[in-house]
Amino acid sequence: MTDSTAPFIRLTGISKSFPGVRALDDVSLDIRAGEVHSLTGENGSGKSTLAKIVNGTHQPDAGTVEIDGVPTVITKPSTALALGIVSISQELTLAPTLSVAENIFIGRMPRTRWGTVDWDRCVREAQAILDDLRVHVNPRTAVRDLSLELQQEIEIARAISTNARLLILDEATSSLSEAATDRLLEIVEEQRDRGVGVLMISHRMPELYRSCSVASVLRDGRLMGTVPLPQTPEDALVRLMVGRDLDDYFGSRDVTPEAVALKVTDLHTLDGALLPTSFEVRRGEILGVAGLVGSGKAELGMALGGAIPSAGTIEVGGREAAITNPRQAVDSGIGYVPDDRKGQAILPNRSVAENFALAWRGTLSRLGVLRVREEATLVRDGMRRYGVVAANENVRISTLSGGNQQKVVLGRTFARGCTVFVLSEPTRGIDVGSKSQVYALLQEQVAAGAAVVLISSELPEILGLADRVLVFHRGGVHAEFDAEGLDEETVAAVAVSGRPQTAAA
């Protein structure tokens, strides 16, 4: 089925600039049918821009696109769709109140000969598509009643049902748990075997090595090379991406945990998403929190950050903190970074500076009047210190790459001078180099005496950073481990089944 000579799509000499940045510079690349092609690179290296040129969102400033050997100008997303180019990103584009079937056929509902919607056929065909992908949901269910992961699968079902020839996945797995990621990759591989070409953008190395047969690496908008996978070793790939070796990836800290900084007793939410949970974190310590999506670990973060109502007691630095809203969390010294960057963390149409300055809400003013100069200096220092790459501090934050947006969010939380940090998925969507930087920043905070609750779906990061690990399952803590010598399998077993592995492997 695979035609190894003629690519489905050939990009030649693609360049694209945005105000103040050259996002792509003379990039040439072939994607073949029946191949999963990985596009990797640091945050802001131009991956999404390239994907958006292929799917018609952006127009290149220079360069040509050939599809099946025919020069083609993709002027708008609908042109791309008509050519069989479908993209999926981490942001879902489903209509939440409509049913699964309606979402799959949105914009192209089957009609009766009277021109009205043929509901029977709609549901029947949707069911067939879902069966084909082995997604077990009733096509009549409203999408908003499904878990995030099932929604992502519906998104894929829709993409595939349009007879896609090229599937673009731009960090489509970044908000999924490992199990759901597994399912998604299975679906992708099945499509590949049926002859669909796939362009996959992901910051997670294991995914690349599992599914992709080639990787193209971008750095600062330039193509650094296209290498075969899995033959190319990981460190070589990383070197191509970041231009240096990443030794000491997780960093280290020289600190002995001292006084208890955060003590949580029977913290729970009234809706049952988080069952009564108790633990302590000391200054100079990182507590890792693992678990599947929906296990309650995210709710733990939200409850500590005051984002959702909760009951139970929270003590910060030995003093009881009544946290019924986020303001009280901030005031009692808890720095919370939510997992949903776009929905809960950034001010999309404000500048990088204003986003950063949220750190000092209230404190950097005299009688309500902002100390503008002081703030500007602090913002510039902060951006430098936390490695935010942007044309300058006055551009809109939404024009920054995801990783740089995240560095702003983390930076402003660190800059707030909290004693306790509750970080929910702090490295979601950021590149390996930036992750390493974030880890270093985190280590620095901890060495300086901060206590950190690190909630993450990425086990390597928990094992690499935490002193102790709590594993959540169905709303509660099912195991606590010392991180010393702990391996992923042990944690994963509890996360999945709620019980430690019994028999030896």
Add this chain to the structure above:
Amino acid sequence: MTLLDSDPTLSAETPPADAAPARRRPRLSLGRFTGVVVALLAVCVYLALTQPVFLSWGNITNIVASNSVILLLALGATFVIIGGGFDLSSASALSATGMVLGLALQAGMPAWVAIASPILAGLVIGLVQGVLISYVKISMIVVTLGFMSILASFALIVNKGATISVYGAPGFDPVYQFVNGTVGPVPVLMIFDAVVLLAAAFVLRYTAFGRSLFAMGSNPEAARLNGINTAMMVLFVFLIAGLAAGLAGLVSVGRLTGAAAASDPTLLMTAIAAVLIGGTAFTGGEGGVLGTMIGVLFLGVIQNGMTLSEIPAFWQGTVNGAILILAVGIGVLRDRGIRLRRRAITTRVG
């Protein structure tokens, strides 16, 4: 300019990446207002050439005076819209506060009580709406729509639908002087407008409140999670809108020498149109009062020009609507393409 340009950071002219930070400061660029300002100047030049009266000082002060009510309502609406909300009740609140002033004057109250009465009434209206929205958690559209109706009806009820003439009322003279008096050649009202405008610009740009307002309009959840008390912010925003309506009521009564019981249905639309023409985004988190002033002036000058050119007033709505769509439409197009193209070229050359 520096002060009035409440949004220099998002102006079209972003300094290049390598500009020395020390030299980077808000400049005299009109940024996002360029289109509207150029159009306004073009209209002014046309009117100056065809209608010699247009540039007379008398006509200019007349434009300012006759648009002060709209300006005040529009300033209030700017705060509400930047904060991510909308207020349908402002024009009715103007009628209601005007009637309160009318009643106070009719009852022979001393001038300072009379002057305070519409302002207080406006604040109370804002307070009640703010509490209902923020703390009782009724949706903003329901509350402001309800108040639009209630306040318009209130204005009719209190004097059985009749206009209250306040001419000759003992407390009216200071009100009249405030609205119609001059300091040398400059109308007091013009000075007042300028002061309110500067104060509003200052609040938006240089205070923690202003900053939080933009944050809330841009992403209410992010604002909340970073410790901004969004419920209180909404309450404050409605207090500001109420205050603006109260001041507008005062000015309106002073100009008409009476309190009109019937609300003018076009006022609300005109005020909001001015805000949007001035580049404040309906989606919140973006904009400023300088733009609003330009929007008000634009609509005011057009109206003045139509009057001078003896075009029937029936056309006013058509013209205002077309300007609104054009101004916002051009802004959208510019954001989407033209700006990117221009910048792309400079990058390639540079």
